[in-house]
Amino acid sequence: MQLTVWTYEGPPHVGAMRIATAMQGVHYVLHAPQGDTYADLLFTMIERRGKRPPVTYTTFQARDLGKDTAELFQQAARDAYARFQPQAMLVGASCTAELIQDDPAGLAEAMRLPCPVVALELPSYQRKENWGAAETFYQLARRMCTATVPGARPDGGKPSANILGPTALGFRHRDDVIEITRLLDQLGIAVNVTAPLGATPADLARLGDADFNICLYPEIADTLCRWLERRFGQKTVRTVPIGHGATRDFIAEVAAIAGVDPAAALAPSNLPWWSRSVDSTYLTGKRVFIFGDATHAIAAARVARDELGFEIVGLGCYNREFARDLRDAAVLYGIEPLVTDDYLAVEAAIQGLQPELVLGTQMERHIAKRLRIPCAVISAPVHVQDFPARYAPQMGFEGANVLFDTWVHPLVMGLEEHLLTMFRDDFEFSDAGGASHLPSSRPAGGVGGGPVTAPESDETNPTLATNGGTWSADAERELLKIPFFVRGKARRNTEKFATEHNLATITLDTLYDAKAHYAR
Amino acid sequence: MTPAVPATTPGCDAAPVLRERGQREVFCGLTGIIWLHRKVQDAFFLVVGSRTCAHLLQSAAGVMIFAEPRFATAIIEERDLAGMADCNEELDRVVDRLLARRPDIRLLFLVGSCPSEVIKLDLSRAAARLSVKHAGVTKILNYSGSGIETTFTEGEDACLAALAADLPADTTDAPSLMIVGALPDVVEDQFLRLFADLGIGPVHSLPARRANDMPPVGPNTRYLLAQPFLGETARTLEDRGGRRLDALFPFGAEGTTDWLHAAARAFGIDEMHFRSVIAPGRERAKRAIEHSRERLTGKRITFLPDSQLEVPLARFLATEAGMIPVEVGTPYLHRRHLAGELALLPAGTLLSEGQDVDRQLDRVRAAQPDLTVCGLGLANPLEAEGLTTKWAIELVFSPIHGFDQAGDLAELFARPLRRRDVLRV
Numbered sequence: 001m002q003l004t005v006w007t008y009e010g011p012p013h014v015g016a017m018r019i020a021t022a023m024q025g026v027h028y029v030l031h032a033p034q035g036d037t038y039a040d041l042l043f044t045m046i047e048r049r050g051k052r053p054p055v056t057y058t059t060f061q062a063r064d065l066g067k068d069t070a071e072l073f074q075q076a077a078r079d080a081y082a083r084f085q086p087q088a089m090l091v092g093a094s095c096t097a098e099l100i101q102d103d104p105a106g107l108a109e110a111m112r113l114p115c116p117v118v119a120l121e122l123p124s125y126q127r128k129e130n131w132g133a134a135e136t137f138y139q140l141a142r143r144m145c146t147a148t149v150p151g152a153r154p155d156g157g158k159p160s161a162n163i164l165g166p167t168a169l170g171f172r173h174r175d176d177v178i179e180i181t182r183l184l185d186q187l188g189i190a191v192n193v194t195a196p197l198g199a200t201p202a203d204l205a206r207l208g209d210a211d212f213n214i215c216l217y218p219e220i221a222d223t224l225c226r227w228l229e230r231r232f233g234q235k236t237v238r239t240v241p242i243g244h245g246a247t248r249d250f251i252a253e254v255a256a257i258a259g260v261d262p263a264a265a266l267a268p269s270n271l272p273w274w275s276r277s278v279d280s281t282y283l284t285g286k287r288v289f290i291f292g293d294a295t296h297a298i299a300a301a302r303v304a305r306d307e308l309g310f311e312i313v314g315l316g317c318y319n320r321e322f323a324r325d326l327r328d329a330a331v332l333y334g335i336e337p338l339v340t341d342d343y344l345a346v347e348a349a350i351q352g353l354q355p356e357l358v359l360g361t362q363m364e365r366h367i368a369k370r371l372r373i374p375c376a377v378i379s380a381p382v383h384v385q386d387f388p389a390r391y392a393p394q395m396g397f398e399g400a401n402v403l404f405d406t407w408v409h410p411l412v413m414g415l416e417e418h419l420l421t422m423f424r425d426d427f428e429f430s431d432a433g434g435a436s437h438l439p440s441s442r443p444a445g446g447v448g449g450g451p452v453t454a455p456e457s458d459e460t461n462p463t464l465a466t467n468g469g470t471w472s473a474d475a476e477r478e479l480l481k482i483p484f485f486v487r488g489k490a491r492r493n494t495e496k497f498a499t500e501h502n503l504a505t506i507t508l509d510t511l512y513d514a515k516a517h518y519a520r
Numbered sequence: 521m522t523p524a525v526p527a528t529t530p531g532c533d534a535a536p537v538l539r540e541r542g543q544r545e546v547f548c549g550l551t552g553i554i555w556l557h558r559k560v561q562d563a564f565f566l567v568v569g570s571r572t573c574a575h576l577l578q579s580a581a582g583v584m585i586f587a588e589p590r591f592a593t594a595i596i597e598e599r600d601l602a603g604m605a606d607c608n609e610e611l612d613r614v615v616d617r618l619l620a621r622r623p624d625i626r627l628l629f630l631v632g633s634c635p636s637e638v639i640k641l642d643l644s645r646a647a648a649r650l651s652v653k654h655a656g657v658t659k660i661l662n663y664s665g666s667g668i669e670t671t672f673t674e675g676e677d678a679c680l681a682a683l684a685a686d687l688p689a690d691t692t693d694a695p696s697l698m699i700v701g702a703l704p705d706v707v708e709d710q711f712l713r714l715f716a717d718l719g720i721g722p723v724h725s726l727p728a729r730r731a732n733d734m735p736p737v738g739p740n741t742r743y744l745l746a747q748p749f750l751g752e753t754a755r756t757l758e759d760r761g762g763r764r765l766d767a768l769f770p771f772g773a774e775g776t777t778d779w780l781h782a783a784a785r786a787f788g789i790d791e792m793h794f795r796s797v798i799a800p801g802r803e804r805a806k807r808a809i810e811h812s813r814e815r816l817t818g819k820r821i822t823f824l825p826d827s828q829l830e831v832p833l834a835r836f837l838a839t840e841a842g843m844i845p846v847e848v849g850t851p852y853l854h855r856r857h858l859a860g861e862l863a864l865l866p867a868g869t870l871l872s873e874g875q876d877v878d879r880q881l882d883r884v885r886a887a888q889p890d891l892t893v894c895g896l897g898l899a900n901p902l903e904a905e906g907l908t909t910k911w912a913i914e915l916v917f918s919p920i921h922g923f924d925q926a927g928d929l930a931e932l933f934a935r936p937l938r939r940r941d942v943l944r945v
Contacts, residue, residue, distance in 0.1 A: 001568070001594040001610040003618060010575040033634040035548025035667025038576045040897030050904030052897065059544045062637070062668040076543065083878060095570035096634035096668070099601075124570060125598040481706045508713075509800060512924045516808035519927035 006343045006363055008318035008381060012122035012132025013094045014039050019136040021053040021168035022196040025087035026140070029077045031069075031104050032094035034059040046384050047169055056080040058097075070102045074111055081113050088144065088201035089113060090136065092120035116201065118143045128341075130219040130293070130319050133167055137196055138223040144204040150232055151209040159258040160190040161237075162210045164225060165217030166197035171296070171380040172394045173197060173217070179396035180216065180241065183251065186265040189258050196220075208232040212257045216240070216395075218295050219319060242299035244271045244307055244400040269397035271404045275308055282415075283408065289314035289355035291338070291346055291364050292379025294322030296394070298329040300359050300378045303403055305333065313353050314338060316346065318361075343367070357411060362386075374410035469498035471506045478508055493518045532865040537853060542876025545897050546826060546851055547913075548667030549675025550633060551580050555917060556679055557590045559702040560727050562626040565591040566618065567665070568611065568643060569633030590625070592618070596635055607641050608649075615650055615660075625658055627731035629679060632664035659731060661686060671851040673749040673827045673916060676702060683727060683734060684756040690738030697723045697783055698735055698762065700753060701746035704919040705729070711746075711770075711922060714780060717797045720787045726753075737762050742786050744779060746770060746921060748861075749828035751854050768860050770921045771929060772836040773805035778860070801923035808927020809840055812934035817842030819890040819937065822883075825849040825875050826895055826912040833893075833915065833929075834869070835861045841930050845869045846889045849880065891937060908940045 013030060020028040021043050030036070037057050043049045058076045060069050077091065091104040105119030118140050122132045163180060166173035174197075181191055192210035193203045207213075207228060212235045215225045225236045235257050241250035248266065255262035274280065288310040290300050294317035304310040316338030317326045323339040330337035338349055347367045350358060358368040358375040362382050368375035377386055378394075393399040471479070475494075482490050490511075497514035498506050550573055553565040567573050574593035581589065594614045599605040611630075619625060628650075630643045647662040654660065663682040665675040680700065690696065697720055699711060708725055715723045724735030726743075739761035745754060748769055758764070767782035768775040777798060784794040821843050823830040830850045837843040847870040855862075862871075872880070877898075884892055884907065892902055892909045899909040910933055920929040 001596060001600055001605075001607075001614050003592055003614050004571075004574045004595050005589065005592045006578060007571055007574045007595075009571075011571045013572075014575065033548070033667040034544050034546060034671065035550070035576070035634070036572060037543075037545045037897055038547055038551075038579060040545065041895070042579060044898070044900045045896050048900060050900055052901045057543055059542075060668065062666075065638075065668065079542075079878075095572050096638055099635060099638045123598075124572070125596065125601055128571065478706075478709075481709070512801075512804055515924060516804040516927055519808040519811045519931065 004342075008341050008343070008361065008363065009128035009130060010039070010042075011095055011124050012127045012129060012135070013092060013120075013124065014042070015129040015132025015134070016090060016092060016120055016122060016136040017043075017053055017055055018129075018133050018167040018169050019140065019196045020055060020090055021049070022166070022170075023199050023201070025200040025202070026054060026090060027080055027084045027086035027088075028053075028055045028090040028092070029073070029080050029104070029108075030055055030057050030092060030094055031073050031097035031102060032057045032059065033096045034061050036094050036096075043168055046382075047387050048384070049168070053168075054084065054086070060097075065100065069097075069100060070107055073102055073104060073107050077108060077111060077113065081115070086115060088116045088118065088140065090118050090120055090140065092122055093124075095124035098124050116143055128319070131321060133220050134223045137164075137167075137220060138227060140201070141195070141204045141207060141224050142227060144201050145207055145231070146205065147208050148231075149208070151206065158188060158190040159212075159260065160192040160210045161254070161258070162192050162207055162213045162228075162234075163194040163216055164213055165215060165219075165221035166194065167217075167220055168197070169380070170197075170217065170220075171382055171386065172392060172399075175391050175393035176216065176395040176399065178391070179393040179398055180214070183241075183247075183265050183396055184254070186267075187251070187255060187258065187260050187262065188264070189254065189260065208234075210234065212237065214254070218322065218325075219293055240295055240299050241395045242296070242399060243303035243403065244269050244397065246299060246302060247396050247400060267397055269400040271307060271397075271400040274401075274404050280308075280408070283411070284309045286310045286357055286411070287313045287353070287355045288357045288359060289350055289353055289364075290378070291316045291318070291358075291360040293317055293319050294326045296379035298326060300403075301329060301333060303400075304359065304407075307400075308404070308407065310357070313355050314349055316340065316349070357407070359407065374413065376407045376410055469495060469503055469506045469510075472508070475506050475508050475511050478511055490515070531863040531867060532869050532871055533859060533862040535862075535865075535867075535869070535871055538870060538872040540872060540874045540876040540879065542879065544671075544825070544851070544875045545877045545895055546875070547580070547672040547895070548576070548634070549665035549670025549672065549678055550576060550631065550667075551672055552665060552675030552679060553577065553591045553631065554580050556676060556702055556727070559729065560627065560731060561729055562624060562731050563590065563629065564618070564622060564625040564627070565629045565631055566615065567591070567593040567631045567633055568636045568641065569593055569596065569631075570635045571595055573633045573635075590622075596639075601639065607639075608646055611641075611646055612650065612653075615654075619654060619658055623657075628654075628658050628660045629682070630660065630662045631679075632662065632666055634666045634668050637664060637666045637668060659686075671825075673747070673829075674752075674852070676747070677750050677752045680726060680750060680753040681756045684737065684753050684760065687726075687734055687760065688736045689760075690736035690741060692738075693740065694722075695740045695742060695787065696735075697721070697787070698726055698737070698741055698743040698757075699723065699746055700726045700743050700750055700757070702727055703746055703921060707919045707921050707925060710924055714797065714801065715783065718780070718784055718787075718789050718794060720783055720789065742783070744783055745857060746779075747829075748832055748854065748857060749852075751852075751857065754857070764857075766860065768835070768864075769832040771832050772840040772926045773802050773809065773923065774840060775832065775836055776805065776921070776923050776926070777802055798923075805923040805926035808924075809930045811927060812930035813841055815934045815937050816930065818844065820844045820846050820887070821891045821893065821933070822847045822887060822889040823849055824880060824884075824892065824894040824898065824912070825851040825872070826893070827916050828852055828854070829915055830893070831858050831861045831865070831871075835864045836929070837933060838866050838869075839864055840926075841933070843891075843933075846887050847872060847880075847883060849873075849875065851875070891933060893933075908936050910936050 020026045043053045091108040108117045214237045215221045239250040241247040251262045312333040318341045327337045359378045494514040643662040647660045651660040661682045663678040737760045741762040765782040768778040770776040770779040834845040834848045849872040853873045899911045
């Protein structure tokens with residue numbers, strides 16, 4: 001057993017959901033207990049999708065276990081087909097259903113559904129989310145690709161490529177695809193199929209028609225790309241175009257495979273000039289710690305050292321499948337690689353290295369916050385704010401611009417913070433102002449420390465700076481039970497209410513009378 | 521002012537209930553840990569389960585996971601399943617490591633999950649074994665929060681039932697009152713003040729805020745359920761001699777009045793005194809509800825099953841805010857505990873228990889209610905279809921009980937409707 005508070009990746013069936021949700025015309029029937037539907041809200045809330053993921057869960061309960069959960073599964077599959085009429089169906093088990101051994105594959109086969117059915121073998125107790133996504137993508141594509149020879153070239157004989165790897169719940173996948181599609185268009189290369197994001201099973205059947213494949217996210221597409229190489233002899237573009245230099249290399253690699261002139265796409269990004277301008281001089285040699293999925297971490301390291309002039313002091317990833325690539329990259333920077341899925345190990349490494357900037361996932365953002373180190377997010381897992389409304393790719397030349405702004409921003413903030421602290425006793429700066437972007441709490445000791453306390457301003461002492469009546473002791477105690485971020489408002493409202501009603505003393509009743517009065 | 525709720529036209533107490541089986545879009549009982557660990561300040565919740573369980577807790581806990589939380593998952597690995605590692609030895613190792621790291625923990629819950637239930641890992645025996653080992657420092661209890669056995673708030677029920685079975689015996693002859701159900705501290709304090717003003721005492725809460733302060737229980741214990749999802753806990757308390765005071769649940773001015781009144785009657789409090797004590801709070805509640813009333817009155821509302829709070833909340837919205845319940849879905853309908861609530865629901869309300877989510881959504885689309893209360897997996901998709909929603913989980917995480925939260929409770933339902941009306945995009 002492994003003691004876990006935070007997990008960088010979900011179970012493998014969540015990876016399968018990411019493929020099904022990314023695509024059109026696919027439905028996933030998942031043999032799973034009641035409660036596993038929680039995964040739906042990753043898509044509807046974090047990614048803000050306006051549609052339910054195309055997943056039917058059998059949601060068996062304890063009382064079903066004594067009976068026929070297999071029949072439950074078949075009924076769910078039948079109903080799902082009748083209701084959604086998918087072009088292809090995925091069937092599989094979640095971690096609990098794996099234990100009751102109902103064999104969704106055999107059960108689905110026996111049903112003879114009138115559409116292709118792909119049975120997924122996702123070992124929940126060995127593998128994780130990215131592996132589940134890669135395996136699902138590969139199995140589904142392999143099932144649909146029944147052709148042995150490429151079909152006709154699409155789009156009037158232009159060279160064409162498949163863009164492989166973007167999924168639902170992928171970090172910036174939506175905008176990366178737009179950016180890369182635009183690049184290919186400038187090079188005169190047609191996109192045959194982009195998958196899984198936006199593709200149908202019928203699109204997957206056409207994968208063989210392209211001249212070559214672009215493995216945009218190796219974590220998702222590597223397995224399939226290798227199979228397509230064997231099956232159709234398609235070459236694979238393996239440079240991940242994150243950063244200015246990597247984008248140029250990507251264009252060169254694509255142009256060489258497609259036999260086109262790369263010049264058309266070499267539009268410069270703003271990053272080189274922004275980075276050379278004197279304002280960026282202070283970035284030189286800033287010590288940076290990088291952690292995420294292997295692809296994003298390796299790409300970020302190159303940008304950090306070669307394009308921003310940082311010093312890499314730590315480099316790591318949480319997905320063991322790509323540990324070798326990460327170890328090779330760490331050699332380039334002469335540092336020890338960190339391959340772990342235990343956030344406490346990451347926290348210990350950051351604490352030990354004391355970098356000036358952390359580039360990581362949502363988890364590193366919180367670790368950095370606790371240690372009061374500036375931080376930017378470069379990789380999944382991420383929260384809702386990293387599925388932005390605005391155009392925000394990581395890839396291509398616009399991606400390079402986004403990276404520059406995103407990474408430098410917390411440092412400028414940090415500098416501002418530092419100046420404010422230096423002049424803290426200056427009459428114009430209030431000591432109670434608190435930090436502009438970091439909690440003004442003392443670092444809570446990290447591992448094993450207590451909870452991070454909320455920043456406390458003068459609200460802890462409600463009798464300060466008031467002129468609306470005196471607070472009785474019990475009303476004051478009550479006020480402190482109100483969360484700090486609305487406490488100030490509650491205090492002001494109560495005092496205003498007391499003044500208006502000519503109350504000399506603020507009692508508990510005054511507090512709640514005011515609350516009712518201002519309820520909005 | 522009449523504190524007792526008047527009998528209305530026949531409500532839904534005898535109405536047929538639509539019982540459905542099929543896909544259920546609900547949380548499992550593990551989710552209860554998210555608020556339970558905030559309530560009992562020196563308790564730790566260790567889930568024995570899979571990566572899915574850890575992932576669920578993380579998704580539900582949002583940012584709380586990073587403040588050195590008092591919950592974690594012991595993830596079962598292949599070695600454990602293949603019998604290469606002895607599950608009990610592994611569990612002992614994990615618990616020892618955990619308690620060494622967090623010596624401040626006085627109460628440890630081993631929480632069962634679907635995987636641990638299916639492989640028949642006996643956590644109750646493990647809890648007993650470990651309790652002996654850590655005796656004098658940490659008490660170790662067990663309950664199941666698995667999806668195969670519990671739905672969302674039933675996780676709290678299972679946890680409190682485990683606590684109730686373990687409470688010290690009350691051997692005194694004096695009656696005492698127990699408030700059952702984890703309430704936000706601010707709400708609990710309001711209730712304790714009201715009981716003190718009424719002259720009722722001693723009053724205990726289950727759960728208490730600290731492991732060593734858990735209340736005693738015995739034949740003179742009278743208890744009030746603060747939450748409608750505590751069937752198992754109630755049964756356990758009855759077995760220990762406790763007696764439930766039947767009342768509406770304390771939502772809104774009327775619900776809170778009736779709930780307090782049940783205690784006042786049981787403790788022989790003078791009627792006039794009762795009225796004078798609750799009058800200010802009751803008036804405040806009514807005034808605060810008034811702010812949202814205009815927007816809510818006449819609006820049709822559907823509840824999809826989530827927490828078992830649906831019936832009392834529908835009653836509150838119907839009787840105090842003028843809303844019209846269309847369908848009230850609940851994961852489990854406890855007829856006896858909800859008898860008073862059901863009687864007050866407007867006749868003609870469709871009651872449903874359980875779920876076949878696709879069929880239920882077909883009913884929602886056909887009925888086109890003004891407001892649909894549902895989980896986060898359904899809220900945005902329904903909004904995209906043009907239906908206004910209120911996400912249900914907030915009703916479990918926010919202070920909504922009692923007089924001084926009645927306005928906030930009404931506002932929770934009014935806000936999405938107001939937003940629908942103000943947006944011009």
